[in-house]
Amino acid sequence: MIELQQISKVYGQNGVTVHALRDVDLKIEAGEFVAIVGTSGSGKTTLLNILSCMDQPSSGRYFLEGVEIETLDDVKLSALRNSKIGLVFQSFNLLARSTAQENVELPLLYAEHESDGSKRALELLAQVGLGDRAHHLPTEMSGGQQQRVAIARALIMDPHLILADEPTGALDSRSGLEVMTILQRLNAEGRTVAIVTHDRAIADHARRVITIQDGAIVSDEAVVTPRDAEEELAALPQEVQAQ
Amino acid sequence: MMRVAWKGLSTNKLRTFLMMLGIIVGITALTVIMAVGEGTKSELARRANQMWSQAHITVFALQPGAAFAPGHMAGVDGVPPTLTEADARAITEQIPNVATVAAAQAKRSVPLKYKAKSTDCMVFGVVPEWQTLRSYKMADGEALTQEDETSSARVCVLGPSVVTALFGDEEPLGATIRIENTPFRVKGIAAPKGTSPMGGDMDNRVFMPLSTFSRRLYNVTSLTQIVIALKDPSQMRRSAADIEALMMERHAISGPQDKDFSVTIAENILKIAGSSSRTLTIFLAIVAAISLLVGGVVVMNIMLISVSERTKEIGIRRAVGASEEDILAQFRAEAVLVTLAGGLCGALLGIGLTFALPLVSKMQTAFSWQALVLAVLFSTVIGLVFGIQPARRAASLNPVQALRSE
Numbered sequence A: 001m002i003e004l005q006q007i008s009k010v011y012g013q014n015g016v017t018v019h020a021l022r023d024v025d026l027k028i029e030a031g032e033f034v035a036i037v038g039t040s041g042s043g044k045t046t047l048l049n050i051l052s053c054m055d056q057p058s059s060g061r062y063f064l065e066g067v068e069i070e071t072l073d074d075v076k077l078s079a080l081r082n083s084k085i086g087l088v089f090q091s092f093n094l095l096a097r098s099t100a101q102e103n104v105e106l107p108l109l110y111a112e113h114e115s116d117g118s119k120r121a122l123e124l125l126a127q128v129g130l131g132d133r134a135h136h137l138p139t140e141m142s143g144g145q146q147q148r149v150a151i152a153r154a155l156i157m158d159p160h161l162i163l164a165d166e167p168t169g170a171l172d173s174r175s176g177l178e179v180m181t182i183l184q185r186l187n188a189e190g191r192t193v194a195i196v197t198h199d200r201a202i203a204d205h206a207r208r209v210i211t212i213q214d215g216a217i218v219s220d221e222a223v224v225t226p227r228d229a230e231e232e233l234a235a236l237p238q239e240v241q242a243q
Numbered sequence B: 001m002m003r004v005a006w007k008g009l010s011t012n013k014l015r016t017f018l019m020m021l022g023i024i025v026g027i028t029a030l031t032v033i034m035a036v037g038e039g040t041k042s043e044l045a046r047r048a049n050q051m052w053s054q055a056h057i058t059v060f061a062l063q064p065g066a067a068f069a070p071g072h073m074a075g076v077d078g079v080p081p082t083l084t085e086a087d088a089r090a091i092t093e094q095i096p097n098v099a100t101v102a103a104a105q106a107k108r109s110v111p112l113k114y115k116a117k118s119t120d121c122m123v124f125g126v127v128p129e130w131q132t133l134r135s136y137k138m139a140d141g142e143a144l145t146q147e148d149e150t151s152s153a154r155v156c157v158l159g160p161s162v163v164t165a166l167f168g169d170e171e172p173l174g175a176t177i178r179i180e181n182t183p184f185r186v187k188g189i190a191a192p193k194g195t196s197p198m199g200g201d202m203d204n205r206v207f208m209p210l211s212t213f214s215r216r217l218y219n220v221t222s223l224t225q226i227v228i229a230l231k232d233p234s235q236m237r238r239s240a241a242d243i244e245a246l247m248m249e250r251h252a253i254s255g256p257q258d259k260d261f262s263v264t265i266a267e268n269i270l271k272i273a274g275s276s277s278r279t280l281t282i283f284l285a286i287v288a289a290i291s292l293l294v295g296g297v298v299v300m301n302i303m304l305i306s307v308s309e310r311t312k313e314i315g316i317r318r319a320v321g322a323s324e325e326d327i328l329a330q331f332r333a334e335a336v337l338v339t340l341a342g343g344l345c346g347a348l349l350g351i352g353l354t355f356a357l358p359l360v361s362k363m364q365t366a367f368s369w370q371a372l373v374l375a376v377l378f379s380t381v382i383g384l385v386f387g388i389q390p391a392r393r394a395a396s397l398n399p400v401q402a403l404r405s406e
Helices: A044-051 A074-084 A100-109 A118-127 A143-155 A173-188 A229-235 B002-010 B013-051 B085-094 B128-133 B146-150 B160-167 B210-217 B233-250 B266-309 B311-319 B324-360 B369-396 B399-404
Strands: A002-011 A018-028 A033-037 A059-064 A085-088 A161-165 A192-197 A208-213 A216-222 B056-061 B098-114 B117-126 B138-141 B155-158 B176-179 B182-190 B205-209 B225-230 B261-265
Touching: A002 A044, A018 A044, A018 A216, A033 A044, A033 A173, A044 A161, A044 A192, A074 A085, A074 B311, A074 B324, A085 A143, A100 A118, A100 A143, A118 A143, A143 A173, A161 A173, A173 A192, A173 A229, B002 B013, B002 B324, B013 B266, B013 B324, B013 B369, B056 B233, B085 B098, B085 B225, B085 B233, B098 B128, B098 B160, B098 B210, B117 B128, B117 B160, B117 B210, B128 B146, B128 B225, B146 B210, B155 B160, B155 B176, B160 B182, B160 B205, B182 B205, B205 B210, B225 B233, B233 B261, B266 B311, B266 B324, B266 B369, B311 B324, B311 B399, B324 B369
Parallel strands: A033 A192, A033 A208, A085 A161, A161 A192, B117 B205, B155 B182
Antiparallel strands: A002 A018, A002 A059, A208 A216, B056 B225, B056 B261, B098 B117, B098 B176, B098 B225, B138 B182, B155 B205, B176 B182
């Protein structure tokens, strides 16, 4: 599904240059659940930005479902982002003045084939447990709820690939586990999921952990028994509903 | 795309209103200017029609080389005695399209006296046809007749202003007034005609038979004007050219500095009379253009601020699949929507003023659809032109950095 060959990314022009990525080779097959871990500044977010076609590598080749990304222009890249990749961010990145439903429907606006997605948007919101929050603004929701709206948005175009950058980074542990539960479920449904995290405990929910350091992959190992977010969630002490 | 743009605008109403303000002022001004321009034009046309029907050509006597200046019609003593009855006859005989020719003489500041009262005014000696061609109507009494002309009768028709000046409340018909100390019987009162398109008072005039004027009073045979009615008015320009050529030949004119006449059609009078109001219109149009320009710059600046404030939004849109073109289109649509809305508000305000102005001032206005179309067109163009730079900036943002901004 994903193949990176000798990918490098260099920031800064004349004078000071920073090598964010150095000759990264990476293959991710369809249906995998990959966690990319590393300390801050290790280059993991840069890697994710390149995977999501938001950023272009300085050198190297990137094939996504057999298509070489470098050959695509902005319109095709955008279409690809729109239809093939679902993005989830640490800071949710919802439009502040739009309701949950409008946020979920946003990608449809840029889809090649226009369609009325309000029904599907409501379904997706229900799937992430926010069926009753469709008309709420992001400011009226908790961080965990916002992140679930963002996941619903990532799913509206039914992409094969979900990329998440520190999806639990801004959440408390319960909300984080809820998000991981959803991501594990999406992977179980057959979607390829790649997350970036600095949290080893979160990474252990994936089936493969890639460690990146100073812009290079230093380890790439399978997780024999991934943690099950749903079980962990059930094991958490029952929260008293604030009323 | 328009819906997205609408949402982008409606979330910050004050900013949107400020963006519209300059456009509103500019388009309002533009609409009013056009309405006043149209109003002035139709008012001039109305006055011109009142003075003479359009289908006439007039040959005026002129000082050699002088430009024809309406509103300052010269008398017999102000022009060379070169325009004659012979010219009038030649025009009748040699220009096939000519139907009627009416010769006239005039003199400025002629002293009039009735009992103890005296005044002065412009006195015309005219053939009877002249009165019809220049559409003078009688308010009372009778017009000058062919018999008056043949007998060089000492009769006159008074303009209403003259009647007021000399008679007050007394009955003028049948009374005897003295013109240049010669007694004349008042046989008719002309209906009021108001102001000529050039601003002359057409009511402060006295008319007498041409023969009386030339033989009894002043002993001059030269004319100050020849009015010509055409058989086929649609050929006016051609006939005017023919008359011009004939006159050039008869007066042996070699160059414009020698020209002692002017062949004038109503259209030309309107053109000259309209030129002063046109200057005002141009000035106002410049003011409107400047305010539109300023409005456009304001739109551009606020849009630029808006783009930098909404960097994150742009990043989010890019992340979910908006291309540079999509972002460009969104911000361009916002700019056009703002200016178009401003333009429509301005046009509505302008139309309101179009109808309100004549009620509170002497200004004449006329509503024109062109103004509305122009307003929409102008404001759209302004939106497109001044929206380009902000839209380009928005589109060219690096999506990764845009997302990271707060």
